[in-house]
Amino acid sequence: MTDAAKVSVDGKDFDYPVMSGTVGPDVVDIRKFYAQTGDFTYDPGFTSTASCQSKLTYIDGDEGVLLHRGYPIGELAEQSSFMEVAYLLLNGELPAADELSQFEHTISRHTMVHEQLATFFRGFRRDAHPMAILCGVVGALSAFYHDSTDIHDPVQRTIASHRLIAKMPTIAAMAYKYSVGQPFLYPDNSLSYTGNFLRMTFGVPAEPYEVNPAVEKAMDRIFILHADHEQNASTSTVRLAGSSGANPFACMAAGIACLWGPAHGGANEAALNMLREIGTPDRIPEFIARAKDKNDPFRLMGFGHRVYKNYDPRATVMQKTVREVFDALKVNDPLFDTALRLEELALSDDYFIEKKLFPNVDFYSGVILSAIGFPTSMFTVLFALARTVGWVAQWNEMITDPDQKIGRPRQLYTGPTQRSYVPVGQR
Numbered sequence: 001m002t003d004a005a006k007v008s009v010d011g012k013d014f015d016y017p018v019m020s021g022t023v024g025p026d027v028v029d030i031r032k033f034y035a036q037t038g039d040f041t042y043d044p045g046f047t048s049t050a051s052c053q054s055k056l057t058y059i060d061g062d063e064g065v066l067l068h069r070g071y072p073i074g075e076l077a078e079q080s081s082f083m084e085v086a087y088l089l090l091n092g093e094l095p096a097a098d099e100l101s102q103f104e105h106t107i108s109r110h111t112m113v114h115e116q117l118a119t120f121f122r123g124f125r126r127d128a129h130p131m132a133i134l135c136g137v138v139g140a141l142s143a144f145y146h147d148s149t150d151i152h153d154p155v156q157r158t159i160a161s162h163r164l165i166a167k168m169p170t171i172a173a174m175a176y177k178y179s180v181g182q183p184f185l186y187p188d189n190s191l192s193y194t195g196n197f198l199r200m201t202f203g204v205p206a207e208p209y210e211v212n213p214a215v216e217k218a219m220d221r222i223f224i225l226h227a228d229h230e231q232n233a234s235t236s237t238v239r240l241a242g243s244s245g246a247n248p249f250a251c252m253a254a255g256i257a258c259l260w261g262p263a264h265g266g267a268n269e270a271a272l273n274m275l276r277e278i279g280t281p282d283r284i285p286e287f288i289a290r291a292k293d294k295n296d297p298f299r300l301m302g303f304g305h306r307v308y309k310n311y312d313p314r315a316t317v318m319q320k321t322v323r324e325v326f327d328a329l330k331v332n333d334p335l336f337d338t339a340l341r342l343e344e345l346a347l348s349d350d351y352f353i354e355k356k357l358f359p360n361v362d363f364y365s366g367v368i369l370s371a372i373g374f375p376t377s378m379f380t381v382l383f384a385l386a387r388t389v390g391w392v393a394q395w396n397e398m399i400t401d402p403d404q405k406i407g408r409p410r411q412l413y414t415g416p417t418q419r420s421y422v423p424v425g426q427r
Contacts (some may be wrong), residue, residue, distance in 0.1 A: 010039045012062055023058060040410040052239065052401065056089055056393055064310035064358075068228060069093070072352070077317040083107065083193050086169040089228055089393040104193070108165035111187035111196065113146040113174075114297040121178050130175040130381045131260045137171050138164075141252030149247040151399055160248040161392045168388045169193065171380045173200035179377070194220040197385070198240055202373060214328030215372055218321045222368065225314040228390025230307075234259040238391045239398050240407040248395060255391045256384050262326030264379040272335070272366030272376060273301030280334060288342075292351050303346060304356070312363035319343075322364050322371075331371045339367055382392060405412045 001279060004015040005028045014036055017029040027050045027339060034040055043049045058067040068071040071089050076085055080094075087095045120140060124133050132368045141163075142149055148160035174184050177200075185200045195211040203209030229235070237258040241251040259265035278287050292299040305312055322336060343359050346352045370378055400403055 007033075007037075009039060012037075021053075021083065024060070032235040034410075040412070042412055046236075046409075051236065051407075052398065054231070054394070054397060055092070056390070056397060057228045059307055061228050061305070061392050062309050064308055064313050066229075066313050073225065073313050074317055077224045077314075078223045078294065080224065081192075081390075082220045082227070085224050085227050086389045089389055090161065090396070107161055107193065108187075108189040108196075110163045111170055111189060113167050113170050117144065117171075118174075118184060121174060121184075124178065126179070126181065128179070130172070130179055130377050131256065131384070133175040133178065134171060134381055134384060135253055135256045135260070137175070138168075138256060139250055141167070142247045142249040145249070151242075151245060153249065157248070157399065159397060160414055161396060164248065164252055164388055164392055168385045169197035170200060172378075172385045173197060175381060176201050176374075176378055185193060192216065192220075194223065195365070212328060214324055218325045218368060218372070221317060221321050222365060222382070223386040225317060225365075226386035228387070228393065233261070233264050234387065235391060235394050238395055242395050242398050243404060243407045245406075248392070252388060252391055253397055255387070259384050260380055265383045267301065267360075268362035268366035268369070268383075269376045269379045271362045272370055272379075274301040275335045275342070275367065278338055278342070281338050284338065284342050284345055288345060288349065300342075300346065300357070302366075303352065303359055304358045305358075305360045308358065308360065309356045311358045312360040315359045315363060318361055318364035318368070319359075322368050325368050329371060333367070333371060335367055336369070339363065 003018060005018050007014050007016060014033075016033065018026050020026050030041060041049075054067065058070075059065065068076060068085060069092060071088070071094070071336050076088075083104050084095060084100060086107075087100060116138075117137065120137065121133065124136070145160070145163060147162060148156045150156045152411075170187055177184050183205055185203050185205065187196050188199055189196070191199060191211065195216050198211055198216060199209045231239075234255040238251045238255040241254040242248075246254075262270060278284060287298065287300070290296045291300045322339075325331070326333065326336060343363070346357065346359075352358075366376070366379060369382065370376070374382065380417075
């Protein structure tokens with residue numbers, strides 16, 4: 001605690017404690033503000049409001065820093081594995097070799113889904129969006145796994161956490177297979193978490209599937225870079241749903257629904273579509289001019305971020321990963337040349353520098369996923385797959401937080417004051 005913050009309302013002064021974290025801005029504790037003053041605070045989007053205490057992820061948007069449990073995202077993406085990062089987020093420390101082996105074994109034993117879920121899939125239209133399927137199926141898991149829905153039992157919470165992390169790749173792959181009319185593939189637990197997902201997605205029963213090491217590494221990095229991102233919209237949704245005591249499967253389905261929004265999980269698809277619209281590097285100046293024109297609705301997708309006011313640290317790793325994937329798959333895609341040239345021109349333009357519109361992770365991830373073979377409809381599904389780890393870790397942290405209460409935002413009411421009902425014949 002540091003000095004108190006003084007607030008004057010209607011001529012009366014009130015003191016509120018100032019709380020300090022291990023790093024980052026202090027926060028003013030206004031939990032008693034309404035009780036003492038009779039007023040609410042007003043903060044649309046909660047951009048200046050801390051909704052919880054958390055030990056999971058720290059972001060410094062001005063400096064371009066992203067830490068998971070204190071570890072820089074660049075180091076984790078370069079040197080770690082997704083399963084290692086998942087263990088770190090769930091347990092607070094990086095695992096020893098035997099701990100990681102045991103964790104991977106545990107996750108692999110939960111990769112299969114209940115056989116009746118295959119029938120559940122067939123209730124969707126063949127052209128259903130994979131995110132619609134993912135949202136529905138994950139929400140339905142609570143109907144299949146009754147033994148892990150008691151949120152007050154630590155053992156059941158752990159089982160539910162492992163089940164969600166393990167089954168999400170299986171469900172995501174099934175959603176893809178259903179959309180293209182191919183048979184579902186059962187998991188192969190001899191493969192890695194990411195390799196298994198690639199096989200279930202792109203493999204067929206008629207022939208063996210060979211996992212490309214470069215693609216496997218790229219996907220693992222993409223999963224790491226999307227594993228958690230502090231109190232973003234979908235994570236806040238998971239916490240809000242969980243604050244009511246909802247079961248973990250329902251909470252994850254709520255997070256998926258929120259992630260589906262184009263301003264959140266659909267940004268990489270928008271960035272890829274923009275690069276396709278631009279087409280070739282020679283047309284970039286035209287589109288940069290449009291982006292700077294206040295009267296033109298066109299925006300450069302994949303630039304700028306709600307939090308980062310510097311280069312997105314995840315984009316640095318992603319740019320390197322694009323090169324590795326393209327070299328391994330021998331892809332000659334003009335989209336990548338366009339992306340590199342656009343980044344170069346934008347970063348040297350005073351307009352973008354002044355407004356701090358730097359490339360973010362979505363700028364490159366769509367190009368990578370497209371090169372690997374994923375349709376754009378699957379991009380947000382992959383985001384949800386990776387972010388499940390963060391959602392689960394955040395949900396567990398919230399459940400054990402002694403300050404946790406059911407979420408109940410307030411409002412500034414601007415509608416009519418009380419009035420009397422008028423019978424329909426007199427209106």
